[in-house]
Every structure is written in C-alpha cells, then in structure tokens.
Amino acid sequence: MTDIGNETAGPPTVPQPEAGAPVEPEASSSKLLLTLSTAGALAGLLIVIVYQATQPTIQAYKAMKLQEAVSEVLGAPERWDTLYVVDDRLVGEPPTGVDEGSLDTIFRGYRADGTPVGYAISGAEPGFQDIIELIFGYDSRTKSVLGMKVLTSKETPGLGDKIEKDASFVGAFVGAEVPLLGVKTGRATGAANEIDMITGATISSRTVIGIINNRLERLGPILETYVEEAP
Amino acid sequence: MPKKTTPGQDLRRGIWQENPVLVQMLGLCPALAVTNTVENSLAMGLATFFVLFCSSLLVSTFRRLIPQAVRIATYILIIATFVTVADMVLEAVVPEIHKALGAFIALIVVNCVILGRQEAFSSKNTVGRSLLDATGTGIGFVIALFLLGSIREILGYGSFLGIPLFGDSYEPWIIFILPPGGFLTIGFILLALNGWEQRKLQRTKTGTPPGGAVTREAA
Numbered sequence: 001m002t003d004i005g006n007e008t009a010g011p012p013t014v015p016q017p018e019a020g021a022p023v024e025p026e027a028s029s030s031k032l033l034l035t036l037s038t039a040g041a042l043a044g045l046l047i048v049i050v051y052q053a054t055q056p057t058i059q060a061y062k063a064m065k066l067q068e069a070v071s072e073v074l075g076a077p078e079r080w081d082t083l084y085v086v087d088d089r090l091v092g093e094p095p096t097g098v099d100e101g102s103l104d105t106i107f108r109g110y111r112a113d114g115t116p117v118g119y120a121i122s123g124a125e126p127g128f129q130d131i132i133e134l135i136f137g138y139d140s141r142t143k144s145v146l147g148m149k150v151l152t153s154k155e156t157p158g159l160g161d162k163i164e165k166d167a168s169f170v171g172a173f174v175g176a177e178v179p180l181l182g183v184k185t186g187r188a189t190g191a192a193n194e195i196d197m198i199t200g201a202t203i204s205s206r207t208v209i210g211i212i213n214n215r216l217e218r219l220g221p222i223l224e225t226y227v228e229e230a231p
Numbered sequence: 232m233p234k235k236t237t238p239g240q241d242l243r244r245g246i247w248q249e250n251p252v253l254v255q256m257l258g259l260c261p262a263l264a265v266t267n268t269v270e271n272s273l274a275m276g277l278a279t280f281f282v283l284f285c286s287s288l289l290v291s292t293f294r295r296l297i298p299q300a301v302r303i304a305t306y307i308l309i310i311a312t313f314v315t316v317a318d319m320v321l322e323a324v325v326p327e328i329h330k331a332l333g334a335f336i337a338l339i340v341v342n343c344v345i346l347g348r349q350e351a352f353s354s355k356n357t358v359g360r361s362l363l364d365a366t367g368t369g370i371g372f373v374i375a376l377f378l379l380g381s382i383r384e385i386l387g388y389g390s391f392l393g394i395p396l397f398g399d400s401y402e403p404w405i406i407f408i409l410p411p412g413g414f415l416t417i418g419f420i421l422l423a424l425n426g427w428e429q430r431k432l433q434r435t436k437t438g439t440p441p442g443g444a445v446t447r448e449a450a
Contacts, residue, residue, distance in 0.1 A: 050320065158403070158408060
C-alpha cells in the first residue's frame with residue numbers, strides 16, 4: 001500500500017533483473033508457507049462472501065426456470081404437486097433421511113376444478129454435442145404428450161438447437177401419442193405417434209424422442225399404479 | 232523491463248501496438264470460442280477485464296511481500312479467486328449469458344494474457360502504473376473480442392446485439408457462428424491489419440524493399 005506515492009517516479013522503484021538474483025537470496029520455507037496460506041485464506045474468505053451474496057439469486061432463478069417449464073409443458077395448470085419416485089412407487093413426501101435432490105422427481109398438475117391434467121417429467125440423455133436435458137408433460141389416460149421443453153442443450157447452433165427453437169418441431173409433441181416414432185421429412189403417414197425429425201439434426205431429434213420414450217417406458221407402469229391409488 | 236514509459240504509454244500500449252489478441256496473439260482460446268455473438272463477446276471481454284484489473288491491483292500492491300519461489304502459485308491463486316467471483320456474479324446477474332459462455336468463464340484462469348501481465352508488468356511496477364497497464368490491456372482485449380463478435384454475429388446471424396439487420400431474405404452464413412468461422416474471421420482481421428501495417432512501414436521508410444522484414448515489437 002505504501003507504493004502508491006511512488007507511482008509517477010521515473011525509474012522503477014524495484015530495479016529487479018529479469019532472471020536470477022532475486023531480491024531475497026533464499027526465502028525460508030516458513031515464509032513461503034505463510035505467504036501461500038495467507039493468500040489462500042483470504043481468497044477463500046472472499047469467495048465465501050460472494051457465494052453467500054449471489055447464491056439466493058442463482059437458486060431463485062433456477063427454481064423460476066423449472067416452474068416456468070413445468071407450467072409450460074402442462075399447459076398452465078392451476079397448481080401442481082411434487083412427487084418422488086421411491087422403490088418404484090410415487091410418494092408425496094421424500095422418505096426421512098433421504099436427500100430430496102437425489103430422488104427422481106415428477107410433477108402432477110391439476111386444473112382449477114381439481115381434475116388432474118397430467119405429469120411433468122424431466123429426463124436427460126447424451127445428444128450430438130452434450131447431454132440434452134428436457135421436461136415434458138404426459139397425460140397417462142390418453143397416453144399422449146402434452147408438451148416438450150428443452151432445459152439444457154449445447155447442440156450445434158443453427159442446426160441441432162432447432163430442437164428447442166423450431167416451433168414446428170416443438171409443437172409436434174403436443175398431443176402426440178407414445179411411444180413416439182421419429183420419421184424423416186416427407187415420410188410421415190399421419191399416424192398420431194409420428195414426429196417429423198429436423199433435417200440436418202437427426203441425432204438431436206432422435207435423442208429428444210428417445211428421452212421421452214425411455215422415461216415413459218420406465219415411469220409409465222408407476223404412473224398407472226399411482227392413478228389407481230389416488231383418491 | 233529497462234524502458235521508461237510515460238503513464239499514457241502504459242495505458243495505450245495494450246490497446247493498440249501490443250493488443251493482446253491481435254498483436255501478441257495471446258488469449259486466442261476465449262477469443263475464438265465464445266465470440267459468436269456481440270453479447271457473448273462483451274461479457275467475456277468485460278469478465279476478463281475485471282479479473283485482469285483486480286489481479287494487477289493485488290499483485291502490484293503485494294509485489295514485495297510475495298517470495299520469488301512461489302510467485303506464480305500466488306498469482307494463479309489471486310487470478311482464480313477473481314475468476315470464481317466473476318463466475319458467480321455473472322450467474323446471478325445475467326444467467327442467460329452465463330449459460331452461453333459455459334466453461335469458458337472458469338477458463339479465464341488459464342488465460343495467458345492475465346498471467347502474462349502479472350509476471351511481466353504488475354510484479355515489477357507500482358500500483359498506479361500496473362492499473363494503467365491492466366486497463367489498457369483489458370480494453371485491447373475487449374476491442375478485439377468485440378470486433379470478432381460483431382463480424383461473426385452480423386454474418387452468421389444477420390443481426391447485431393440480437394437486432395436483425397437484414398430482411399427475411401438474408402440467408403445467414405452459419406459457418407461464422409461455428410468454430411471454423413472464428414478462425415476465418417481472425418485470419419482475415421490479421422491479414423488486413425498486417426497488410427495495413429506493412430504499407431504504413433513502406434510509406435515511412437521509402438527505399439525499404441517491399442516485403443522486407445517487418446519488425447514488430449514482440450511481446
């Protein structure tokens with residue numbers, strides 16, 4: 001801090017050669033240790049302070065994004081419950097002692113009159129570049145998809161990222177029956193389970209369809225059981 | 232560093248004559264990876280500026296307390312701390328841009344522009360001069376990224392800062408927002424800059440044969 005006064009001085013205050021002959025001939029190990037541990041402690045302190053200050057905003061943003069996505073794929077339901085998959089059954093509360101974040105979580109939406117809309121289920125699988133993570137709405141009575149929204153993807157800009165930006169691809173999932181079947185452009189026969197794949201982004205399109213099919217293959221029977229048990 | 236420089240030179244040097252990206256060819260990894268839009272370029276440029284400025288401040292302040300033997304480790308520790316701070320602040324303030332930049336924010340730690348300035352300048356000069364140097368270099372980095380980002384977004388998306396520039400009939404050159412587009416763009420920028428500099432050199436030194444050795448201040 002005492003150096004500030006010298007800042008305009010012509011010759012450098014420390015005439016230190018480029019290599020060799022450091023100012024102190026040999027710094028003792030304890031000094032090296034002291035320097036690094038002090039710097040490390042201060043660095044840690046600063047990071048903790050900033051973490052504390054920013055974390056609420058970051059968590060709130062993530063929660064808001066998920067809420068938006070659930071609402072979107074279920075067609076703006078009145079309210080929804082969070083359900084956890086435990087031992088192939090759906091439960092409303094996580095079992096005691098189990099971390100909420102480690103459980104498979106799905107959401108069940110209800111209309112204003114209390115009738116269920118369907119389930120919002122998230123899933124993730126490797127796409128063309130990286131893991132594609134998405135959430136989709138599913139109606140277990142009609143066995144059809146209510147909507148699909150990509151949460152994270154690093155697919156090729158301009159080609160693969162159409163899985164989230166191309167309105168006709170995203171829109172094709174609304175009302176599509178499961179299991180979904182991806183078809184190339186122009187090969188569609190009009191069946192209710194067909195999704196037109198994006199030209200030039202076959203792998204990305206196939207992954208999106210695959211995530212939904214795989215998740216339902218696993219969760220479908222569980223959802224059936226839950227409907228029977230529901231009051 | 233035996234040369235004596237004025238404060239103005241400390242500041243200006245990094246902006247143009249020794250521009251970190253366009254002349255020193257340092258920090259090319261972030262300069263090519265995330266400059267596909269103007270928004271991303273500015274965010275990356277400003278985050279790097281912040282880290283460079285804060286690191287230079289600390290390194291020059293404590294330059295006499297940091298033993299030679301552990302100086303690099305200490306610099307990296309200081310730089311990494313500010314990168315972590317920048318990462319968390321960006322995620323809280325502009326989550327969309329943070330998502331677009333991805334791993335490249337964390338990789339500012341290994342940006343050689345920052346470590347280079349600490350080792351070459353801040354560790355040997357006063358706080359005031361180091362901050363001028365960091366500001367100049369930081370501005371130079373932002374300018375280079377902005378230039379790359381502008382060209383790539385205009386050609387690759389047909390827009391500037393997300394605002395469409397051309398009508399619907401414009402077919403975007405997708406190559407410019409993909410990695411090869413980054414290499415192409417910087418190649419053309421360097422070609423233009425070098426050509427311009429060579430012409431300037433020939434004009435000032437009439438008599439020098441064309442194509443003669445172009446001496447540039449090496450970093």
